[in-house]
Each structure stands twice: as structure tokens, then as C-alpha cells.
Amino acid sequence: xxxxxxxxxxxxxxxxxxxxxxxxxxxxxxxxxxxxxxxxxxxxxxxxxxxxxxxxxxxxxxxxxxxxxxxxxxxxxxxxxxxxxxxxxxxxxxxxxxxxxxxxxxxxxxxxxxxxxxxxxxxxxxxxxxxxxxxxxxxxxxxxxxxxxxxxxxxxxxxxxxxxxxxxxxxxxxxxxxxxxxxxxxxxxxxxxxxxxxxxxxxxxxxxxxxxxxxxxxxxxxxxxxxxxxxxxxxxxxxxxxxxxxxxxxxxxxxxxxxxxxxxxxxxxxxxxxxxxxxxxxxxxxxxxxxxxxxxxxxxxxxxxxxxxxxxxxxxxxxxxxxxxxxxxxxxxxxxxxxxxxxxxxxxxxxxxxxxxxxxxxxxxxxxxxxxxxxxxxxxxxxxxxxxxxxxxxxxxxxxxxxxxxxxxxxxxxxxxxxxxxxxxxxxxxxxxxxxxxxxxxxxxxxxxxxxxxxxxxxxxxxxxxxxxxxxxxxxxxxxxxxxxxxxxxxxxxxxxxxxxxxxxxxxxxxxxxxxxxxxxxxxxxxxxxxxxxxxxxxxxxxxxxxxxxxxxxxxx
Amino acid sequence: xxxxxxxxxxxxxxxxxxxxxxxxxxxxxxxxxxxxxxxxxxxxxxxxxxxxxxxxxxxxxxxxxxxxxxxxxxxxxxxxxxxxxxxxxxxxxxxxxxxxxxxxxxxxxxxxxxxxxxxxxxxxxxxxxxxxxxxxxxxxxxxxxxxxxxxxxxxxxxxxxxxxxxxxxxxxxxxxxxxxxxxxxxxxxxxxxxxxxxxxxxxxxxxxxxxxxxxxxxxxxxxxxxxxxxxxxxxxxxxxxxxxxxxxxxxxxxxxxxxxxxxxxxxxxxxxxxxxxxxxxxxxxxxxxxxxxxxxxxxxxxxxxxxx
Numbered sequence: 001x002x003x004x005x006x007x008x009x010x011x012x013x014x015x016x017x018x019x020x021x022x023x024x025x026x027x028x029x030x031x032x033x034x035x036x037x038x039x040x041x042x043x044x045x046x047x048x049x050x051x052x053x054x055x056x057x058x059x060x061x062x063x064x065x066x067x068x069x070x071x072x073x074x075x076x077x078x079x080x081x082x083x084x085x086x087x088x089x090x091x092x093x094x095x096x097x098x099x100x101x102x103x104x105x106x107x108x109x110x111x112x113x114x115x116x117x118x119x120x121x122x123x124x125x126x127x128x129x130x131x132x133x134x135x136x137x138x139x140x141x142x143x144x145x146x147x148x149x150x151x152x153x154x155x156x157x158x159x160x161x162x163x164x165x166x167x168x169x170x171x172x173x174x175x176x177x178x179x180x181x182x183x184x185x186x187x188x189x190x191x192x193x194x195x196x197x198x199x200x201x202x203x204x205x206x207x208x209x210x211x212x213x214x215x216x217x218x219x220x221x222x223x224x225x226x227x228x229x230x231x232x233x234x235x236x237x238x239x240x241x242x243x244x245x246x247x248x249x250x251x252x253x254x255x256x257x258x259x260x261x262x263x264x265x266x267x268x269x270x271x272x273x274x275x276x277x278x279x280x281x282x283x284x285x286x287x288x289x290x291x292x293x294x295x296x297x298x299x300x301x302x303x304x305x306x307x308x309x310x311x312x313x314x315x316x317x318x319x320x321x322x323x324x325x326x327x328x329x330x331x332x333x334x335x336x337x338x339x340x341x342x343x344x345x346x347x348x349x350x351x352x353x354x355x356x357x358x359x360x361x362x363x364x365x366x367x368x369x370x371x372x373x374x375x376x377x378x379x380x381x382x383x384x385x386x387x388x389x390x391x392x393x394x395x396x397x398x399x400x401x402x403x404x405x406x407x408x409x410x411x412x413x414x415x416x417x418x419x420x421x422x423x424x425x426x427x428x429x430x431x432x433x434x435x436x437x438x439x440x441x442x443x444x445x446x447x448x449x450x451x452x453x454x455x456x457x458x459x460x461x462x463x464x465x466x467x468x469x470x471x472x473x474x475x476x477x478x479x480x481x482x483x484x485x486x487x488x489x490x491x492x493x494x495x496x497x498x499x500x501x502x503x504x505x506x507x508x509x510x511x512x513x514x515x516x517x518x519x520x521x522x523x524x525x526x527x528x529x530x531x532x533x534x535x536x537x538x539x540x541x542x543x544x545x546x547x548x549x550x551x552x553x554x555x556x557x
Numbered sequence: 558x559x560x561x562x563x564x565x566x567x568x569x570x571x572x573x574x575x576x577x578x579x580x581x582x583x584x585x586x587x588x589x590x591x592x593x594x595x596x597x598x599x600x601x602x603x604x605x606x607x608x609x610x611x612x613x614x615x616x617x618x619x620x621x622x623x624x625x626x627x628x629x630x631x632x633x634x635x636x637x638x639x640x641x642x643x644x645x646x647x648x649x650x651x652x653x654x655x656x657x658x659x660x661x662x663x664x665x666x667x668x669x670x671x672x673x674x675x676x677x678x679x680x681x682x683x684x685x686x687x688x689x690x691x692x693x694x695x696x697x698x699x700x701x702x703x704x705x706x707x708x709x710x711x712x713x714x715x716x717x718x719x720x721x722x723x724x725x726x727x728x729x730x731x732x733x734x735x736x737x738x739x740x741x742x743x744x745x746x747x748x749x750x751x752x753x754x755x756x757x758x759x760x761x762x763x764x765x766x767x768x769x770x771x772x773x774x775x776x777x778x779x780x781x782x783x784x785x786x787x788x789x790x791x792x793x794x795x796x797x798x799x800x801x802x803x804x805x806x807x808x809x810x811x812x813x814x815x816x817x818x819x820x821x822x823x824x825x826x827x828x829x830x831x832x833x834x835x836x837x838x839x840x841x842x843x844x845x846x847x848x849x850x851x852x853x854x855x856x857x858x859x860x861x862x863x864x865x
Contacts, residue, residue, distance in 0.1 A: 100767075177852075180851070184574075214574045214575060216574075220808075220809060220810045221808065221810070221813070224581045224582065225578050225580065225581055225582070226578070226581075227575060227576035227577070227578050228576055229574045229575050229576045230575050230576070231574060231575030254575040254576075254577065255575075255576075255577060255578055257581065263581075265578055265581050301769065301813075301849070382580075382582070383579070383580070383581065384581045384582075
């Protein structure tokens with residue numbers, strides 16, 4: 001088990017590192033004073049805390065600690081081309097819904113980095129992504145409790161014009177420990193217009209990329225002969241010509257039996273293609289993705305969101321309105337998925353028939369996700385390839401979202417945003433609830449802001465979600481009064497009026513207020529939180545029902 | 558630039574070390590045969606590859622039955638003692654192990670694992686190799702036995718920590734009254750004609766666990782008479798080696814228990830031949846369930862029984 005050192009000792013070590021190793025940037029005669037004078041420290045702090053009350057009606061459980069909190073402090077020191085930093089995290093204990101592994105305090109992130117001409121070196125913790133992330137992406141999404149950062153060494157090198165190399169090696173974060181597996185990789189990106197003189201002035205910009213990742217984990221399994229080293233490669237191209245852009249990447253992964261795929265030895269593969277056209281007032285994005293057996297973790301036995309090496313982008317719209325965002329959001333299916341998305345944005349000019357005096361923005365979005373086609377093989381006792389799959393066929397529908405959004409300013413005082421969405425949600429697969437019916441829902445949202453004057457405004461939000469499945473119909477109303485530039489006050493009620501069980505027709509009320517000033521923001525709310533699912537980029541966390549007082553505090557300098 | 562791109566390509570490929578596996582099923586571990594809600598795992602040496610062969614084996618031979626203890630309400634404790642025939646202090650460990658065994662009876666399951674340099678064979682008196690390779694070396698390394706010193710023991714692998722023999726009794730007393738997380742039934746069927754044992758294991762968890770657990774099966778043999786070094790008596794001929802690990806049946810870290818449902822029994826039966834030089838009267842099967850997390854390895858339940 002790995003223990004993190006205390007903040008003070010980490011800072012001392014990093015300071016010693018600074019003074020010892022940044023000789024390339026510092027003249028020998030420079031003293032500590034010079035170093036300190038040239039340096040800069042930036043930081044930010046975040047605290048999320050909740051006082052929990054038991055509420056049996058909504059299923060909000062009793063919390064023995066009564067108060068739970070998540071706290072973060074980032075400190076980054078930079079001095080010329082040198083930088084170092086730490087992040088202190090505190091979970092006393094973690095807010096409900098966050099993984100149990102987040103418990104306690106510690107310095108979870110520390111790094112030192114310097115750049116010397118064409119080379120940049122980072123030791124300690126770092127985040128990195130190769131291409132679109134199909135074979136490697138480490139990142140933090142604090143709201144999800146997701147953090148698969150690396151602890152190791154990263155070297156970036158630019159050996160020739162247009163050519164960038166990135167090499168990494170390390171282990172991945174698993175809460176307050178690191179995973180067992182070792183991850184090694186190399187990415188090469190070549191910007192042709194910089195590297196080839198004949199293309200220097202071309203209107204067509206081309207970037208080629210190739211990357212490889214390998215993970216090592218010992219085989220301690222008696223049932224199967226497991227590959228201790230699992231490799232994955234990817235190639236990509238990004239072409240921009242005028243208003244057009246095409247971004248495509250293909251990835252392949254060698255046999256990687258794991259708990260995710262039922263210990264089959266079939267190689268994985270993924271293809272991601274996105275084409276876009278955008279000019280003033282018009283944008284169109286078409287995207288397609290197919291991933292087959294592409295769960296890639298540095299510990300083959302892990303599940304949930306733990307120790308994922310790669311990232312499979314979600315081809316669905318990231319909604320922000322509460323009912324639409326947290327009742328039936330889509331989670332990317334790592335074992336197999338075929339997804340398409342079209343996103344159209346059009347702005348009707350001021351003075352046009354539909355645009356009126358202030359113009360009007362219209363967005364239309366269609367997203368679908370299906371299972372891949374599979375034909376099962378009866379080879380459990382032989383090669384364990386699991387299944388075959390036809391690239392050009394699709395399996396069961398997982399998710400469909402057809403939505404449109406109109407944003408219009410009606411007058412100097414009134415503006416509105418109106419959303420309609422039609423959802424098909426395969427709850428059986430997405431939430432792992434066998435036998436439950438597919439949910440079909442219609443969602444309508446009106447979001448209108450009335451501006452009394454420069455300081456005072458009132459935003460009203462009304463949402464309806466209509467469905468005959470699951471918990472039935474929902475409605476939400478929000479009134480948010482803002483007193484610019486510092487204050488806001490809001491009340492909300494979410495009502496499950498369509499629940500078949502009259503006792504479950506519950507009101508989820510909530511009142512909140514917030515204060516902003518410079519880099520500080522404080523939000524306080526009290527009320528009920530409905531159980532739901534919180535997703536960012538197709539990665540999701542189940543949020544349990546809760547009731548009580550919530551405090552959010554952020555500060556940066 | 559062309560040369561650099563070639564170098565780059567080679568570099569990328571160099572990073573992609575991976576192991577291609579053509580035959581995922583290990584040669585030395587039997588393949589699963591599912592029948593009547595029982596998973597049968599047949600030792601490859603028996604050359605039974607399908608259900609018909611399995612049914613012929615069971616139906617066409619006579620089997621004596623021996624049951625393990627009832628641990629439905631009691632946590633059985635596994636004491637894995639690391640020892641060696643050239644370890645002069647180890648007989649003291651064995652004495653303590655036997656003392657505790659006499660107190661706790663079937664609740665304590667002793668296993669003596671010969672591992673490390675003191676267990677290595679040498680010419681002359683100590684030429685017999687009692688190590689079960691490679692497993693005992695892996696255990697020795699995993700639990701840092703060499704740095705801890707002999708005799709050392711794992712008491713139900715609590716905290717994955719070795720304990721000095723003087724602490725074994727204390728830890729056992731700590732664990733003995735625990736409410737078990739699971740019941741592990743054990744029944745041996747032995748065929749004298751074939752010298753084959755069928756170890757039938759029934760696992761029932763009281764609640765669906767949050768941890769992941771593995772099932773481990775050992776074969777031990779008692780009363781093996783051979784040389785042993787001793788601090789006080791020097792070389793002892795015909796020393797009574799007790800509860801010696803003879804075979805790790807289902808891999809170093811056992812078999813992962815999957816699809817656990819509270820209150821529903823998982824039934825697995827291992828079928829294996831006994832070695833010709835083992836004394837069937839002294840051979841025992843030892844099974845236990847342990848947390849697969851290397852920071853824990855906690856054994857939550859165990860059981861054992863003579864094969865005949």
C-alpha cells in the first residue's frame with residue numbers, strides 16, 4: 001500500500017529539486033533570493049460539504065458522520081521554464097455517491113517539470129492524452145470522482161520542425177494508491193505544413209499522428225494464461241481546409257482478457273471519425289464511432305471507472321438542464337458500441353423573418369448508439385475469442401436523443417431558450433437493470449430570463465419529462481433571482497407527479513443562494529437531491545438521493 | 558525527415574510490447590465442465606476432456622466419503638507456517654502449531670509450507686525437495702518471509718502480515734469468535750482403485766461481498782518421516798513432518814469466485830490423482846476463501862478433511 005507524504009515534506013523535496021536541477025535556467029551566481037523573485041505561485045481551493053438529513057421518503061440514507069466533505073487545494077509554482085506543484089485532497093469522508101476509496105487526506109498530486117530547448121521533462125504526476133484518447137488519456141473530472149493520473153516520467157521532445165514526440169511511463173492513480181499495472185507509451189505527431197517546406201503555405205493543414213501504449217501486469221490467474229504485456233496502437237489524421245475539418249483515428253488493441261470482457265482474448269479496435277464545417281452563423285458536425293472490446297485498464301480485474309487507460313468519446317449531446325442531464329444520460333459502453341451524431345447550429349440574422357430584431361440561434365442534434373453486431377462463438381475452452389462481429393451491422397439500440405434548442409432574445413429585457421428532446425434509453429444495458437423496459441421520453445424545457453435593470457434579473461425555468469416507463473412523468477420549476485454582480489438566490493421544485501405509486505409522487509424542493517467576488521464563490525443550498533446519474537463525456541457516476549444543507553466554496557489566486 | 562520518420566516508426570513499435578496468447582487455457586489446470594449446477598475441474602493427468610468421460614469416472618467407480626467440519630456459524634482459521642527441513646528453529650514453530658491445533662481442533666487448519674533457502678535440498682540427508690514449486694517461492698516472496706525470518710506464519714493471512722510463532726495464538730484467539738462471512742462445505746470422495754480424490758466444495762456467502770474473493774485448494778500430507786535440523790538436537794532422523802503442503806491444486810492464487818449471490822451455494826468439485834508416494838491415510842484436502850486484493854489476502858473461511 002502506498003502512502004502519500006505530507007504536504008510539507010513534499011514541498012521541501014520539490015524545493016530541493018528546484019535548487020538542484022534547474023541549472024540550465026539559472027546562472028551559478030544566482031542565489032535563493034533571485035530564484036524567489038522570479039518565481040510565481042498560483043493556486044485554487046475548492047470545498048464541497050454537505051450536512052445530511054435522513055429522509056426515508058426519498059430514500060436518503062442516514063449518514064453517521066452527518067457532515068461529509070470533499071476538499072482540494074492546488075498550488076503551482078513556476079519559475080521561467082521550471083514548474084512544480086502539489087494538490088492536497090481531503091475526503092472526510094467523501095460525499096455520498098463518490099467511490100469508497102476516497103477516504104482521508106493526502107497529497108495526491110505532485111510534480112516537477114522543466115523545459116530545455118526542444119525537450120520538456122515531467123516527473124511525478126501528470127495528465128496526458130494521445131490523439132483523441134482512444135488508447136491513452138489520463139484526466140481528472142472532479143465531479144465524477146474520476147482521476148486516472150499517471151505517476152512516473154513524461155518526456156516531450158521536438159527533434160525536427162513539425163515533429164513532436166511524447167514518451168510516458170508510470171502507474172495510474174487508484175484513489176489514494178496506485179494500480180498494480182505499469183503503463184508505457186509513445187506518441188508521435190507530425191504537422192506536415194511545418195515539416196515539409198512545400199506545404200508551408202498550403203491552405204490545407206495536415207497533422208498525422210501515431211501512438212502506442214503497452215501495459216504490464218503480472219499473471220496470477222490459475223484459470224487462464226493471461227498476457228502480462230498488452231499493447232495497443234493508434235493512427236490518426238487531422239485535415240483542415242478552409243471551413244472544413246476532418247479528424248479521424250483508428251486504434252487496435254491486442255488480446256486483453258479482463259473482468260470487463262469476461263476474459264476473452266479477442267483483440268479490440270475502435271474507429272472515430274468527425275467531420276465539421278463551420279462559418280459565421282452556421283456549423284455542422286457529423287461524427288461516427290465504433291468501438292469493439294476496447295475497455296483498456298492497467299488492472300484487468302478492475303471495474304467501474306477505475307484505472308482506465310483510454311477514453312472512448314461519447315457521441316451524445318452534453319445536456320445541462322437537470323431532468324435531461326441526470327435522469328437518462330448515456331454512458332459509453334466500453335465493450336462495444338456503434339454511435340453516430342449530427343449537430344447543426346444555425347443563426348438567423350438580425351432583421352430576418354425568423355431572426356427578428358435580435359436574431360435567433362437554432363441548434364438541432366441527433367445522436368444514436370447501438371450495440372455492435374455479435375455472433376457468439378462456442379470457444380470458451382479453446383481460443384476464447386468470444387464472438388465475431390460484422391462491421392457494417394448494428395445490434396440492439398442503446399440510446400437515441402433527438403433534440404433541438406432555440407435561443408432568442410425577444411426584447412432588451414426578455415430572452416429565452418427553449419429545448420425539446422425525444423429520448424430512447426435502454427436502461428437494462430446502460431444501468432445494468434436486467435428486464436426493465438426501454439424508456440421513451442419526451443422532454444420540453446423553457447428557460448426565460450427577465451432583466452429588470454442592469455443589476456436585477458429573474459430567470460425562470462420550467463421543465464417537463466413525459467414517459468410511461470420507469471418513474472413516470474416529472475416536472476421542474478426554477479426561479480433564480482440575480483443581483484449583479486455578486487449575488488443570486490434560487491428556489492427549485494422537482495415533482496415526480498406521474499409516478500404510478502401515489503406515495504412516490506414526491507416533491508424535491510431546494511433553495512440556494514450564492515455569492516461571487518473576484519476569485520471567490522460561495523454557494524449554499526438546502527433541500528432534497530433526487531437520485532440520478534451524473535455524466536461527463538459519457539463517463540457517469542450514480543448520485544444517490546440525499547437531503548440536507550450543501551456548501552460549495554471555491555477560491556483562486 | 559524520411560530517416561527520422563522510420564526511426565520514429567521503430568520507436569513506436571518498440572513501445573508496443575505485448576504477449577499474444579494462442580491457448581488461453583493452462584496446460585496444468587483442468588478445464589471446467591459444468592453439470593447439474595456443479596463446476597467440475599478435472600486434472601489433465603486424468604485425461605478427461607468432456608462430460609461423458611466425467612460421468613464414466615464418477616459412475617463406474619466406488620467412492621468413500623469424508624466430510625469437513627461444519628463452519629456455517631464459525632470462522633475456521635488457516636495457519637500457514639513457513640518452514641524448511643534445514644531450519645534449526647522451525648521445530649519450535651511446529652510444536653506451537655500442534656499445541657494450537659490441539660486447542661482449536663477442526664477450527665484450526667494447519668499447513669506447513671516448505672519454502673526458501675532452508676527448504677532447499679542438498680546432497681546427503683536433506684536431498685528430498687519438499688517445496689511445491691513454483692508456488693511456495695511465490696508465497697515466500699509475496700509475504701516477505703525471508704526478511705521476516707523463520708519460523709513465520711500467516712494466520713488466515715490477516716492483514717497479509719506474517720506473525721511470529723509467539724503471536725499465532727493471540728491472533729487466532731482474536732479471529733476465533735468472528736461471525737463468518739461465508740460457509741465453505743468440503744466433502745472428499747476417494748477411489749482407492751484409482752487413487753483419485755474428488756474434493757467437492759460448496760461456498761455460500763451470507764451477503765454479496767464488496768470485495769472479490771478467490772477459492773484456494775491445497776493438498777497436504779501428515780506424518781512424513783525424514784531428516785530435520787534442530788537447534789538443540791542437531792540432525793534428527795525420522796522427524797515427524799506435520800501437515801506438509803504437497804500440492805497447490807488450482808494455481809498459486811486460486812480461482813476467482815464470480816457471480817456471488819447471497820445465500821446461493823456455488824459448487825465446485827476438483828478431481829485429481831494422488832501421487833503414488835503419498836500415504837492416502839495421511840492426505841488431507843485444505844480449502845479456503847481469501848480476499849484477492851494483495852493488500853489484504855484475508856482468509857475469511859476455510860475447511861479441511863482427510864481424503865479417506
